[in-house]
Structures are given as structure tokens and as C-alpha cells.
Amino acid sequence: MPAQNPRDVRSSEFPTAAPVESQLKFLVNYAIFAPSLYNTQPWSFRILDHTVDIYADRSRGLAVVDSEDRYLTISCAAAIQLFETALKAFGFDFESSLYPDLNDPDLLGRITVRSNKPDHVPDEDMLRAIVNRTTIRRGFRSQSLPSAFRDGFVTRGHPFGVHLQVIESEDAQQLLLDHLLELERIQWEDAHFRREVESWMHPMRERTRDGVPVHRGEPLGPYLWGKYSEAPADATMLVALMLEADTPRAWVEAGRTLMQKLVEASIHGVGAAIIRLMPISVLVRSALCHSAAYTGEPVLLLRFGYPLRRYITSRRTSVDFMRPPGSVN
Numbered sequence: 319m320p321a322q323n324p325r326d327v328r329s330s331e332f333p334t335a336a337p338v339e340s341q342l343k344f345l346v347n348y349a350i351f352a353p354s355l356y357n358t359q360p361w362s363f364r365i366l367d368h369t370v371d372i373y374a375d376r377s378r379g380l381a382v383v384d385s386e387d388r389y390l391t392i393s394c395a396a397a398i399q400l401f402e403t404a405l406k407a408f409g410f411d412f413e414s415s416l417y418p419d420l421n422d423p424d425l426l427g428r429i430t431v432r433s434n435k436p437d438h439v440p441d442e443d444m445l446r447a448i449v450n451r452t453t454i455r456r457g458f459r460s461q462s463l464p465s466a467f468r469d470g471f472v473t474r475g476h477p478f479g480v481h482l483q484v485i486e487s488e489d490a491q492q493l494l495l496d497h498l499l500e501l502e503r504i505q506w507e508d509a510h511f512r513r514e515v516e517s518w519m520h521p522m523r524e525r526t527r528d529g530v531p532v533h534r535g536e537p538l539g540p541y542l543w544g545k546y547s548e549a550p551a552d553a554t555m556l557v558a559l560m561l562e563a564d565t566p567r568a569w570v571e572a573g574r575t576l577m578q579k580l581v582e583a584s585i586h587g588v589g590a591a592i593i594r595l596m597p598i599s600v601l602v603r604s605a606l607c608h609s610a611a612y613t614g615e616p617v618l619l620l621r622f623g624y625p626l627r628r629y630i631t632s633r634r635t636s637v638d639f640m641r642p643p644g645s646v647n
């Protein structure tokens with residue numbers, strides 16, 4: 319039986335003797351710890367026999383903030399990546415395909431399990447990294463990042479045109495901060511934008527187990543760029559995620575790379591603040607692309623570091639996001 323509170327998931331409850339279908343249903347409890355825009359959790363899963371289909375649930379999309387479903391798609395792809403991470407942690411051998419049905423643009427990924435090692439000891443470090451990962455919202459600790467994480471953070475291009483660019487220059491950092499503050503100010507003046515965001519920050523979200531129950535007014539600048547005079551320079555690392563193409567397929571790859579990096583960080587106890595960069599100003603794009611010798615689309619900004627305090631968001635339970643095997647939608 320899946321745990322009632324998703325955060326209570328325990329590897330010891332993995333149904334070892336049950337059919338693969340039940341085992342996959344159990345593993346969904348890890349995939350849903352993926353980050354998502356405003357914690358909209360815009361995914362749904364269908365599991366039949368050895369196959370898991372992961373869908374974009376566009377009814378949870380944000381028409382104003384994310385009219386093209388760019389960040390919705392990235393969020394769902396993060397869940398696909400996390401499902402695969404959980405499969406590996408439990409010793410499954412599997413294959414994945416993205417957009418397996420060209421007639422169904424909502425079906426983002428299909429994972430088919432081939433086998434699993436019956437005596438496999440679950441990778442508890444990995445499972446803890448999945449469940450404990452949270453977006454940093456309340457500032458960073460004044461503690462150097464572990465060199466194993468920093469040095470292992472490869473920034474060269476990933477397949478399918480995903481680029482991670484570490485931003486060292488103070489000028490570029492300041493330009494980005496100015497851009498984000500200005501973007502936030504402009505967006506917040508738009509009543510439609512405000513209404514939409516506020517609905518995902520509503521206290522009632524505690525009941526629906528989604529959204530981000532924080533109040534606006536938490537200043538973006540200090541939390542992303544906080545000046546900690548006593549902090550070592552390497553306490554945080556600022557990274558832009560850029561894409562060669564601004565297409566749904568590229569967004570899926572972005573979500574997978576994002577999740578991979580967040581889990582790698584979480585293994586070291588490191589977290590990240592995540593900020594949307596779109597729509598990005600021409601000036602900031604050219605500054606970023608100039609520093610990266612690269613002309614892609616900057617999509618997300620990540621600031622890695624140790625969290626000052628953890629901020630836990632809720633997750634819906636499986637009854638909300640599982641599709642019955644035979645359903646059409």
C-alpha cells in the first residue's frame with residue numbers, strides 16, 4: 319500500500335514479492351518529489367504491466383505565467399528523470415522513450431521495465447537524496463560547497479542541446495538580478511498574472527496538497543543574491559540552464575538535466591533555488607550568451623548552496639495523479 323503522506327515513503331515497504339505493476343506503482347511515490355512550477359505537480363501516470371506512461375496534465379497549467387507549457391513540460395520531464403532514478407536505486411533494468419506516440423503530445427515519456435535484480439539492495443543514499451531535495455527559498459548557509467560537487471559539475475553541452483553555464487562574473491550576476499527584479503515587478507503589475515500566481519499560493523492549497531503556501535513579499539533579490547559578508551565566495555554557485563532550441567523536445571531534455579543535477583547536489587546535502595528566466599530581455603540574453611560563447615535560450619537560473627532552513631512543500635497522493643490503465647484521457 320502506498321504511504322498516505324507521500325513524504326513517509328519507506329524503501330522497506332517496497333513490495334518485493336508483488337507483480338512488477340505494483341512495484342512500479344510504489345516507485346511513483348518517488349517520482350512525485352520532482353520540483354514543479356509553483357508546485358503545480360502537472361503530471362499523471364498510467365501503469366500497465368511493465369510499462370509506465372508519464373503525461374503532462376495540462377489542466378494544471380498556468381495560462382498566463384507559462385502560456386506555452388514550457389515550464390510545465392520541464393516539470394514533467396523532471397518527474398520522468400526521477401522515476402528512472404528510483405528505478406535504478408531499486409535495481410531495475412529499463413528502457414525509456416520520449417514522445418512515444420506522435421499523436422499524443424501529452425504523453426511525454428514511456429518507461430518499460432525489462433528486469434530487476436531480485437537481491438538488489440536499494441541505494442538508500444540515492445533514495446534519501448530524492449526525498450530530501452527541496453528548493454531553497456530561505457537563503458543559503460555560509461558554508462563552502464563540497465569540492466566533489468563543484469568539480470563534478472560538468473558544464474559542457476549535454477545531448478540535445480542543453481547547456482549549463484556557471485556564471486562567475488559579478489557584472490553578469492548583477493545584470494541577471496536587475497533583470498529578474500524588473501521582470502518580477504512588471505509581471506506583478508499584471509492583474510491576470512497576479513491572480514494566477516496567488517491562486518497557487520493560497521492557504522487552501524494545504525488541503526489540495528499542491529502550490530506554495532508562502533506569501534508574496536519574500537524578496538527575490540536577497541534570497542538569490544544575498545550578500546553574506548562572512549560567507550566564503552564558494553558558498554554558492556550560480557548556473558544558467560540554456561537550450562539550443564526553444565521546443566517541447568528541448569524542454570523535456572532540460573527537465574531531465576535539471577533533475578539529474580538537483581539529485582547530484584542533494585546527495586551532497588546541497589540544494590538549489592530555481593528561477594524562471596523567461597521571458598528574458600535581449601540585453602540579458604546577449605550578456606549570458608556572450609559569456610558562454612553560445613547563442614541559446616536561457617531558460618532557468620539555479621543557485622546551488624546549503625539551505626539556511628528547509629522549506630517543505632506538499633505532494634498530492636496517488637489517487638490524484640494515477641490514470642486508470644484503460645482510460646482514454
Ligand SMILES: Cc1cc2nc3c(=O)[nH]c(=O)nc-3n(C[C@H](O)[C@H](O)[C@H](O)COP(=O)(O)O)c2cc1C
Nearest residue numbers: 353354355356357389392393452453592593594631
Ligand atoms: C520548471 C521550474 C520552474 C520554477 N520556477 C521557479 C521560480 O521562478 N521561482 C521560484 O521561487 N521557484 C521556482 N521553481 C521551484 C518550485 O516552486 C518548486 O519546485 C515547487 O514549489 C516544489 O517545491 P520543491 O522543489 O521544494 O519540492 C521552479 C521549479 C521548476 C521545476
